[in-house]
Amino acid sequence: MRRAGIFKHLNDERRIEAAERFAELAGEVGLPLHHLALAFVTAHPGVSAAMVGARTMAHLDDLLAGLDVRLSADVLDRIDEIVPPGTDVGRLDQAYQPPALQQPSLRRRAA
Numbered sequence: 001m002r003r004a005g006i007f008k009h010l011n012d013e014r015r016i017e018a019a020e021r022f023a024e025l026a027g028e029v030g031l032p033l034h035h036l037a038l039a040f041v042t043a044h045p046g047v048s049a050a051m052v053g054a055r056t057m058a059h060l061d062d063l064l065a066g067l068d069v070r071l072s073a074d075v076l077d078r079i080d081e082i083v084p085p086g087t088d089v090g091r092l093d094q095a096y097q098p099p100a101l102q103q104p105s106l107r108r109r110a111a
Contacts, residue, residue: 014089021082029075035066040079043071045109046100076108 026036041047054060071079083089086102100106 018083018089022079025075025078025082029071031069032062032066034063035069036071036075038063038066039069039071040076042067043076043109044100044107046098046107080104 022036023033026033029036031039038050038052041050052060052063054063085100085104085107
């Protein structure tokens with residue numbers, strides 16, 4: 001716990017706040033949070049593969065159902081408001097900043 005006071009990147013407050021806001025957004029658009037997350041990463045051109053970690057067949061079926069979800073530009077914009085491009089709530093001080101985080105035009109696949 002002492003280290004958390006020294007190193008800013010070990011503080012979970014930003015992560016918890018972001019997770020709560022994402023859960024609220026998922027509820028507003030009528031999706032489970034994990035479907036919102038999966039739809040976001042599959043819409044992002046910087047993501048080459050979305051990995052899921054199912055433990056049971058029912059869990060896998062539920063996760064795969066999220067692959068059919070497509071987010072509107074409005075929902076993607078709201079996600080960007082929660083964690084703006086170029087920021088990372090869990091970023092280490094020495095972390096690399098990829099161009100897709102810095103340039104909004106690189107974070108969406110062409111329709």
